[in-house]
Amino acid sequence: MNQDILININPQETRVALVLQGAVQELHIERTLSRGLAGNIYLGKVVRVLPGMQSAFIDIGLERAAFLHVADIWEARSHDGQSNALTPIEKLLHDGQSLMVQVIKDPIGTKGARLATQVSIAGRMLVYLPQDKHIGISQRIANEAEREQLRSKLQSLLPPEENGGFIVRTMAEDASDSDLQMDVDYLRKTWAAIVGNTKSKPAPNLLHQDLNLAQRVLRDFVGEDTATILIDSRENFEMLKEFAAVYTPSLLPKLTHYKGERPLFELHGVEAEIARALGRRVDLKSGGYLIVDQTEAMATIDVNTGSFVNGRNFDDTIFKTNLEAAHAIARQLRLRNLGGIIILDFIDMENREHKTAVLAELNKALQRDRTKISVSGFSPLGLVEMTRKRTRESLAHILCETCPSCNGKGQVKTSRTVCYEILREVMREAKQFNPKEFRILASQDVVDLFLEEESQHLAMLGDFIQKPISLQVQTAFLQEQYDIILM
Known part of the structure; x- marks a missing residue:
């Protein structure tokens, strides 16, 4: 296609x-x-080593210090296959130390960038690993004979003194020897420039910026x-x-x-597609729909039949809706760039074959996604749990910000609720102070409610505290905002 x-x-x-x-x-x-910072290579300075967390904060010249875990330190791992134990971070790093690092995950929300010390430089057909020595093949190339052929072809192009390693990308499946050689030359030249920059630039400093x-x-x-x-x-x-x-x-x-x-x-x-991708509801062609919610901890997608009733029976309707939803979900994950933990709530199915077919359709639809994905089967609660690697902000986080009216809650207090809060606050203030008058500053809707339906309650409160209460509209106030002035 x-x-x-x-x-x-x-x-x-x-x-x-x-x-x-x-x-x-x-x-x-x-x-x-x-x-985005992912892929950038920096000469950083160790700000603080945390042995208890086996991690360190690195200053790479950004507003927030970046985070480096011991598992992402190349020198901490055993590369002879003899041991899986990691060298403690306090034996590898110390405060003030200069260190070449690469950003593997952009800053997201309040979290700083995630770093690694193993450098990888991406080309079109190859990924260069200067600190490694082996030649790897993309997992997407499944044919073993083809994998060996690509490995041998690349090995024949490399000089005997080559110290670095390479990963062969799927783009290299039909590449000629000259195409591969151009990629090798480009990547080695790029690495030489990075090494040269480490000798001439002080830490913290940017050594190489991704395309x-x-x-x-x-x-x-x-x-x-x-x-x-x-x-x-x-x-x-x-x-x-x-x-x-x-x-x-x-x-x-x-x-x-x-x-x-x-x-x-x-x-x-x-x-128009961008506008739809920022909404919660995604309509399906059959009449069903998805509800997509994104939170700090995870994203959830709920499937509903809506007006779809074209199946032979109710089970058939549910099955067809879930099959269509599987494709729509895979597309929405890519479109919105949702990452982390994702919970899919398909419409409940009693038939085991239907569940297997929906799961297979979901996995098939997800194959076009370049991001690493892991999908589990249906849980005892009928939910599908999956993870999608998060390397950059979602579309909503790039284009939107927290609503100033609701502060991210997704709802605001009603005008009547705010009115009753104000009445309680006036009562509390009247017990502590003895002003000549109380003046209520509030939004137009709240003041209108006080003048109409809640006027009797406001008058009763004035009689009870024996003080006049006046109202004033503040056009800049949101519905939940108000102030009480003691005159």
Whole structure:
């Protein structure tokens, strides 16, 4: 199935949409002021070693110190296969020490970046591991004969004195010797520049920055099934052509400059898809729907039949809805970039064969996802538990912020609830102080309620405390906000 890649670029941000048969499958957004850090290599300085947690905080020049666990320290592991024990972190690091590190996970929420000391530099067909010595093959290449053939081909291209290791990516399956050699030369040259920077730059300092989003698209996203790559910026189209000419010449025929007057994302329905991806409800073609909720701890997806009643019987209706939902869930995970623990609540099914079929359909739909995923079967409660590796912020976290009205609760107190809180607060203040008058400052809805339905209660309170109570609308106040002024 052919896929199109749409790249919308302006000075403040780059947006990329992967479209398959007219449906948006993935959205990637990179803002100029907050480029992702994953893949960047830094010369950091150890700020604090925590033996009790077997971890350390590293200053890499960001607002928050980054986090390094002993399991992510290359030197802590045994590489001879004799032992799985890790060397204690206090024997490897000390405060003030300079250390080359790579970001493996961007800062998310209040957490700093996650680091590792094993460096990996990604090319189009290979990943270079300067500290390693073996040649690995992507797990997505399942055929053992093909794996051995690729390993032998790469080994024949490497000089005898080569110390680093490589991982062969799926892109290399049909690569020529010259393509592989170009990738090897590029990666070794990049590593030499990084090593040179460590000798000339003080810690903390950036040694190597990963490619920008548009360049990573050409490196990571484009495959044989990619039909066209549309770019709506003339300047960036020319820059990507130059990059492709050096790095991925085979992609040049697929690069196209979009010259239409109508915005590229609007023409292909991407803007509308973004708006839908920020909502809780996802409608299915059959009439069923999903409810997607994202919390700090996990994401949950609930499946409902809605108005779908086309099955032969109720069990058949449930089964068909769940099958359709499996594909929709896989797409929503990629589209929204949901990560971490994910709980799927399919409609309850009594038939074991139906459960097996739905699970198989879900796993099949998830195969197109490049992110590492682990799916368990149905739990005793009928839930499917899964994890999806989280390496960057979700779409909602990039585009949205906490609602100032509800502070993330998703609901606000009613005007009547706020009225009763104010009445209790006035009573409490009257017992402690003796002002001439109480003035209530509140939102328009709360004041309106005091003037109408709750006017009797307000008058009764005034008579009880024997003080006048006046009202004043504060247009800047949200519904839950109020103030009581003692005059």
